[in-house]
Amino acid sequence: MLLNDRIKAFSELGKFLNQFKNTGYEKVSRILANDDFFDKMTNKITSAVHHNGWFTEENVIFSIQQWSNALTQNNLTEWLSSYTIKEVEPKTVGIIMAGNIPLVGFHDFLCVLISGHHVIVKQSSNDNQLLPFLASYLIAIEPRFEKSIVFSSEKFKNFDAIIATGSNNTARYFEYYFGKVPNIIRKNRNSIAILTGTESKEQLNALGEDIFRYYGLGCRSVSKLMVPTSYNFDSFFEAIYPYHDIINGAKYANNYDYNKAVYLMSNYKLLENGFLMLKEDTNYASPIATVFYETYDSIDVLNLKIQSDKDKIQCIVGSSLSSENIEFGQTQQPSLSDYADGIDIIQFLAKIN
Known part of the structure; x- marks a missing residue:
């Protein structure tokens, strides 16, 4: 199977997924294998929601729409045009996936297969409903993928490389167990937003998307704000108020109540608005329903801190300070070339011997 064949198969998958939107599901007759898969997909979406209490239908569909x-044919072709992908003897790449947000491991899955390699996938039990079904769709429209895709719940055997995502604790296990083969091992990371006090209401409102999408469970979710000394949070709270319905989710509300009680019993100083708490803290990983904040006196000093902590940070939101920063509201809409931890997976796969 040539690269163009693989691109075509994934672009057909994109067309299939485009039928499922938060505005409604609409079956399109020209989609390949649609009679066999459309209704089953609607059932799988429901299964994913029921299987994981954090996976609301809105968030599951949001993830599906991003993919x-x-x-698309154009996006896939443009993404891969900067690489020389040779048709070589396929290697077997094991992927250990996280389960924090819907389809969180799909990009690794895509990279391995689009590069012409075989994949063994070990999924988190929190997110194991959708990807095997999408793999079955790929195989239906391009049967040559069948020999390239395996899902396993056992320890990996007979693999040539590993891509593993987990916590800082599990990373130590991954490094011990997989250290003798080419590997990408990801640890905990979080995203931050740098505010200057000059942001518009629209920008701060968009920041709410970066904070609340997926209940803040993604590594691309903003869990910390960097603000000038004496920053006034009134405009921030006013701008994010449209997201207040998030407190109606039972799991989110329970975490809000629990964490608030812990903070109050510990006499921590809090700012809160009934659905989000702000706590001054030097850490990056904040609990659910909480965003940490830290003040800075100068941008130069802040940049030094960010540079020293770069291994803890996934995304930096803020439009006015660096061309590398992500615009407000865009953290959960990465492009194909936005690699987790900044590690180019396609280049990694090209070097596997």
Whole structure:
């Protein structure tokens, strides 16, 4: 199977996914294998929601739509045009996936297969409903993928490389067990937003998307704000108020109540608005329903801190300080070339011997 064949198969998957939107599901007759898969997909979405209490239908569909938008013929071709992908003897790459947000491991899955390699996938039990079904769709429209995709719940055997995502604790196990083969091992990371006090209401409102999408469970979710000394949070709280319905989610509300009680019993100083707490803290990983904040006196000093902590940070939101920063509201809409931890997976796969 040539690269163009693989691109075509994934672009057809993108067309299939585009039928499922938060505005409604609409079956399109020209989609390949649609009679066999459309109704089953609606059932799988429901299964994913029921299987994991954090996976609301809105968030599951949001993830599906992001992949639908990414998996176009043009996007895939443009993404891969900067690489020389040779048709070589396929290697077997094991992927150990996290389960914090819907389809969180899909990008690794895509990279391995689009590069012409075989994949063995070990999923988190929190997110194991959708990807095997999407793999079955790929195989239905391109049967040559069948020999390239394996899902396993056992320890990996007979693999040539590993891509593993987990916590700082599990990373130590991954490094011990997989250290003798080419590997990408990801640890905990969080995202931050740098505010200057000059942001518009629209920008701060968009920041709410970066904070609340997926209940803040993604590594691209903003869990910390860097603000000038004496920053006034009134405009921030006013701008994010449209997201207040998030407190109606039972799991989120329970975490809000629990964490608030812990903070109050510990006499921590809090700012809160009934659905989000702000706590001054030097850490990056904040609990659910909480965003940490830290003040800075100068941008130069802040940049030094960020540079020293770069291994803890996934995304930096803020439009006015660096061309590398992500615009407000865009953290959960990565492009195909936005690699987790900044590690180019396609280049990694090209070097596997």
